[in-house]
Amino acid sequence: MSEFEPKIVGFFCNWCTFTAADLAGTSRLSYPSNIKIIRMMCSGMVDPKYVLKAFLNGADGVLIGGCWPGDCHYINGNLKARRRVAMLTEILKEYGIDEQRFWLRWIAASEGTMLRDVANEMTDKLKQLGPSPFNLSSNRKDLTAMGGL
Amino acid sequence: MANFTKLSFKKGEMNKKLAQFFNDMMEKGVVDALLSPMTQPKRGVMQTLITDSSHLKAIDPFAPVVPLNGAKIASSITTTPSGRKLAMVLRSCEIRALIELGKLRQANFEDVLLIGIDCLGRYENLDFLTLQARGETSESFLEKGLAGDTKIDDFDICGACKICEFPVADNVDLRLCIIGGGTDSLYIESLTSKGDHALEIAGFGIGETPSSRDADVKQLVSARKLARDEGFAKYRESTHGFDGLEGMLAGCINCYNCRVACPVCYCKECVFVTDTFRHNADQYMGWADNFGTLKMPADTMFYHLTRMSHISLFCVGCGQCTSACPNSIDLMPAFRTVAQKTQDRFDYQAGRSHDEEQPLTVFENDELVEVTGQVK
Incomplete structure (x- = not known):
C-alpha cells in the first residue's frame, strides 16, 4: 500500500505567502504538491466557513499564510485572522481536529525558503497523523478509500 | 451596599402584589411601559408589552416558562428609540444574551429600566401548558423549587436550566429576589442609581435584607456548577469527535x-x-x-x-x-x-x-x- 498522501488546502495572502510561493517556484525550490493553494487578497479574508468547508470536503489539513504582524497590506487583516484562527481552533479541537492540522503561519514575500520549509513540515506532520478524523467518520470511509476529492 | 425592599404577600397573591408594585411604578411615571411575562387570555404565558396599567393584574413574572428567549423581544422594542420609558422583566439568560446584542447595536439600554428575576428554571413549553392546566402556579413551583425539588409529576425543568450557574440576574437595575426570601415574601433589590431612583419615586424605602440570601444563592450556584461540569464531561464522553x-x-x-x-x-x-x-x-x-x-x-x-x-x-x-x-x-x-x-x-x-x-x-x-x- 502506498504512503498516505495528505490533502492540504492553503489559503495564501496575495501580498506575502502567495508571492513567497511564487518566489519558491522561480528559485526552483521544490515543495510537496500536497498543498493546493487558493489565493486570497488577505489572510483576514479567510472566512471560518472556508476552513470548515475544506475540512468537511476531505482536507486533512488547512494552512493559512499571512503577513507578519505590522506588515499587512490592509494594516491589520492578519491580526483579525489570528483571532479567528484561535477561536476556530477551539471549535475544531472539540471535534477531533487539533492545531496540528490547522496552521496559521506568517510568511513574507521574500521568504520563499520558509514557504518550502513550512510546506514540508506540515506534510510530514500530517503523514504521521494520518487522515483527518472528518474523513474517517463512518459516512466517509468510502471516500478515503477512493482517494478522496 | 445592598438595598432591599421587602414585599410580603398572602398565599396565592404574589402576582397581585407584583402587579401593585408595577402599578405604582407606572402611575407615578417611573416607566411608561412594562415588558413582562403575562398570562394570556387563551392559554399560556408570554412576554407582553403593557402600556395600560389596568392590565397589570395578569402579569406572572416568575412563570417557569420561556416560550422564546426574551432578548430577541427586547431587541425588537429597543433597537430604535420609542421615546417611552420601558421596564423589562427578564431572567439571567435573557439579560446576558441582550447584553451581547447591545454590543452588536441590536439592543439599546438608554430608556430601559432592566429588572432581573431569580430563576430556578423553566419547563418546556408544552409541559408548562400541561402543568398549568393541572392547576400548578408560579407560587407552587417556586415553593417546591426553593426546597430543591423542581420535578412536578413526570415533568422537570429543561436540561439547560439544570446546569445553569446563573440563577441570579446580574447587570440589572432592579432584581426581584425569591431566593432567601421565604415563601410569603420576595425582595426587590436595587443595584444601580437608576434602580434607587425608580424605587424612591415609586415610594419604596430601604427595608430589611434577606438574611440567608447570600448563602442560599451560593449553595444553588455551586450545585449547578457541579451539575454543569458533570453534564459537560458526560456529553464529551458520549459525543466524542466528529463521528460522535x-x-x-x-x-x-x-x-x-x-x-x-x-x-x-x-x-x-x-x-x-x-x-x-x-x-x-x-x-x-x-x-x-x-x-x-x-x-x-x-x-x-x-x-x-x-x-x-x-x-x-x-x-x-x-x-x-x-x-x-x-x-x-x-x-x-x-x-x-x-x-x-x-x-x-x-x-x-x-x-x-x-x-x-x-x-x-x-x-x-x-x-x-x-x-x-x-x-x-
Whole structure:
C-alpha cells in the first residue's frame, strides 16, 4: 500500500505567502504538491466557513499564510485572522481536529525558503497523523478509500 | 451596599402584589411601559408589552416558562428609540444574551429600566401548558423549587436550566429576589442609581435584607456548577469527535429552528438561506459522485459548525436550540461545551459585562503568539 498522501488546502495572502510561493517556484525550490493553494487578497479574508468547508470536503489539513504582524497590506487583516484562527481552533479541537492540522503561519514575500520549509513540515506532520478524523467518520470511509476529492 | 425592599404577600397573591408594585411604578411615571411575562387570555404565558396599567393584574413574572428567549423581544422594542420609558422583566439568560446584542447595536439600554428575576428554571413549553392546566402556579413551583425539588409529576425543568450557574440576574437595575426570601415574601433589590431612583419615586424605602440570601444563592450556584461540569464531561464522553457529532446530528433536517430560537444568532440574513447555498443540480451530483452518496438535505454539519463559529463566543446556555428542535436533538450541550472553550480562550464570558469587548471585534499586535508559534 502506498504512503498516505495528505490533502492540504492553503489559503495564501496575495501580498506575502502567495508571492513567497511564487518566489519558491522561480528559485526552483521544490515543495510537496500536497498543498493546493487558493489565493486570497488577505489572510483576514479567510472566512471560518472556508476552513470548515475544506475540512468537511476531505482536507486533512488547512494552512493559512499571512503577513507578519505590522506588515499587512490592509494594516491589520492578519491580526483579525489570528483571532479567528484561535477561536476556530477551539471549535475544531472539540471535534477531533487539533492545531496540528490547522496552521496559521506568517510568511513574507521574500521568504520563499520558509514557504518550502513550512510546506514540508506540515506534510510530514500530517503523514504521521494520518487522515483527518472528518474523513474517517463512518459516512466517509468510502471516500478515503477512493482517494478522496 | 445592598438595598432591599421587602414585599410580603398572602398565599396565592404574589402576582397581585407584583402587579401593585408595577402599578405604582407606572402611575407615578417611573416607566411608561412594562415588558413582562403575562398570562394570556387563551392559554399560556408570554412576554407582553403593557402600556395600560389596568392590565397589570395578569402579569406572572416568575412563570417557569420561556416560550422564546426574551432578548430577541427586547431587541425588537429597543433597537430604535420609542421615546417611552420601558421596564423589562427578564431572567439571567435573557439579560446576558441582550447584553451581547447591545454590543452588536441590536439592543439599546438608554430608556430601559432592566429588572432581573431569580430563576430556578423553566419547563418546556408544552409541559408548562400541561402543568398549568393541572392547576400548578408560579407560587407552587417556586415553593417546591426553593426546597430543591423542581420535578412536578413526570415533568422537570429543561436540561439547560439544570446546569445553569446563573440563577441570579446580574447587570440589572432592579432584581426581584425569591431566593432567601421565604415563601410569603420576595425582595426587590436595587443595584444601580437608576434602580434607587425608580424605587424612591415609586415610594419604596430601604427595608430589611434577606438574611440567608447570600448563602442560599451560593449553595444553588455551586450545585449547578457541579451539575454543569458533570453534564459537560458526560456529553464529551458520549459525543466524542466528529463521528460522535455526526451521530448526534443525524436527525437534523436543516429546518434552522435552532438558529431562529437562538437569541444571539445575530445575522440579519442567515447565509444558509442565501443564494450561496442554493446550489445547482450539477453541483449536488458532483458531490454525490465524490462521496458515492450525498445525504440530503446537504450542508447539515457545515451549518452547525458555522453556527458554532458565529455564536459560541456569545452563547449564554439558555437551551432554546434544544427546545426548538422538532427531532429532539439536544444541541445545548454541543454548543455549551464549545462555548466554554472559545470563551475561555479569550477570557470572555457572554453577558458578563457591558464593557468587555467581543473577542473578534478587537485585536492586539502582541497577543496569541502561540497560534503561529513564530517570533520575528
